[in-house]
Amino acid sequence: MALDPYRRxxxxxxxxxLLLVGLLARVPSTATGMALTLHVxxxxxxxxxKAGLITLASTIGMAVGSPLSGRLVDKHGLRPVLAVTTLAQAAFWACAWxxxxxxxLVAAALAGLLALPVxxxxxxxxxxxxxxxxxxxxFALDSILVEVSYMTGPALAVFGITTLGSGVTMAVVGVGITAAGLGLIVLNPPTRSADEEAGRVEQGSGRLPRRQWFTPAFAALLGTVAAATFVLTASELALVATMTQAHQTxxxxxxxxVWCLYSLIGGLxxxxLSRGFTPxxxxxxxxxxxxPVGLAGGDWRWLIVALLPAGLLCAPSLSSTVDAVSGWVPAWARGEAMGFHGTALLIGGAASAPIAGAIIDGAGPAWAFTVAGLVGVAMVxxxxxxxxxxxRGASSAPVEEAADVTLETPAPAPSTVS
Incomplete structure (x- = not known):
């Protein structure tokens, strides 16, 4: 594996x-869902x-608020948006317990709408x-750090609720999110490069109409983003259900x-690699x-072996979609576009849970793997x-230059990237 790109x-x-602050800021954010679920x-x-209703309310709020906060960052800058969302999160977590x-239920929806857009x-x-x-x-390294935060945050929430109680745990989550917001306010990283700012000055300060960048191709990209999280969420539920049925809980x-480790390795x-692949x-x-993962049966050892090929593609799949968004959308609309990307991630996961659950209850967890994979392929x-x-001029990223070759004539590639 080439480490030179990471050194550069x-x-x-x-x-x-930025990456370190992002990791630390995401850990409390990934703990929120588990903390609320166990509390209720x-x-x-x-x-x-009823815990599911709280999660649903929060998810709907975040799905609506994500592009809205991104649009406000594009228009007013980072600090005002961070200040408002940090204050809202501090208020919610101080009294939620x-x-x-x-x-x-209402407060969770509002807190989702005003979630810290970390x-x-x-x-x-x-x-x-x-x-x-x-x-x-x-973006590959960032995707790996997101994986680490999701491995850490929910586990810490479970530990806190079961040992310290929900009041203390939810207060700690609130302090963590508030500290994350304050840290980003102090850091105040740029949302556009110097060249992008200069280009905007030359072209005038008027906003680019959304219809000029929210094209059918961009909507299709968001559909594949949702499909990716559909596959991942359904696979997780099917994995748990398979092992539960086999009494290997x-x-x-x-x-x-181990499945998360596959994703980390695949992302690294x-x-x-010297070139990327289209999402x-x-x-x-x-x-x-x-x-075919469901064919492995209920033995957890065979199951994690069967998950290896798809698991290696988890982080690359998600990071490639972020790369595509950044290359397709003008810099002064990038915040809103990234917000829509976040909404697509939420929609895919939210849609997957009830569908996969119904398949598991009706036909068995093996079929949930099958349907999840078929949904991903169908959306692509x-x-x-x-x-x-x-x-053709929408993308400036090398991955998109390679994308046409990949689509027209699939070339042999290492097993870790398909």
Missing amino acids: LLKIRGVPT AVVLELGYA ALPFPVL FSVIRQCLAAMVPVPQRRTG AWVGLAVA VYGG LTLIGGMGLLTI LAALPFWRRRP
């Missing part, structure tokens, strides 16, 4: 600090159905700070950890390789005509 990336002024289901003893369920902001700023030829490596944590390898190739490959095939008609 980390030599760029401000990038190591276990501490308040209201069951997982004491709210009755109906009030908590995921989209880090990606937007990374695109501004990293030269185009190195963005793929930057004790090994679920290890199996999920992908970021070090359609990676997401389509991940879908195809997910279809649906997006392909729009992708080929995308504006």
Whole structure:
């Protein structure tokens, strides 16, 4: 694996600090869902159905708020948006533990709407700070750090709720999110490069109409983003259900950890390659390789072996979509575009859970793997005509230059990137 691209990336002024702050800021954000779920289901003893309503309300709020906050960052700058969202999160988490369920439901939706946009902001700023030829490596490393935060945050939430209680845990989550917001305010990373700012001055300060960049091709890209998280969420549920049916629940944590490790390795390898691949190739490959996973049966050891090929494509698939967004959209609309990217991620995961759950209950977890993979492949095939008609001048990223070759004549590639 080539490490030179990572060394060059980390030599760029401000990038190591941005990635470190991004990792620390995302950990409390990834703990919020688990903290709220356990608080409602276990501490308040209201069951997982009502906990699911809280999660749904928060998810809807975030889906609406993500592009809205991105648009405000594009228009007013980073600090005002961070100040408002940080204050809103501090207020919510300071009192959430004491709210009755109906009030908590409304407050969770509002807190989702005003969520700290740490995921989209880090990606937007990374695109501004990293030269185009190195963005793929930057987004791959960022995707790996996101994986680490998701491995850490929910686990810490479970530990806190079960040992310290929901009041203390939710207060700690609030302090963490507030500290993350304040840290980003102090750091104030650029959302556009100096060249992008200069180009905007030359072209005038008027906003570019959304219809000029939110094209059918961009909508198709968002569809593939949603498909990727559909595949991942359904696979996770199917993995847990398969092992539960085989009475191997004790090994679920290890199996999920190994699966995450596959994604980390795949992301590292992908970021070090000399060229990238189109998201359609990676997401389509991940879908195809997910279809037969259910054939491994209930033995957790065979199951994690079967997950290896698709698992290696998790981080590359998601990072390639971020790379495509950054290359397709003008810099002064990048925040809103990254917000739509975040919304697509949420929609894919939210749609996957009930569908996969129904398949698991009706036909068994093996079929959930199959359907998840087929959905990913079907979305890629649906997006392909729009992708080929995308504006040729929309992308400045090398991955897109290679994309046409990959789509027209699939070339042999290492197994880690399909």
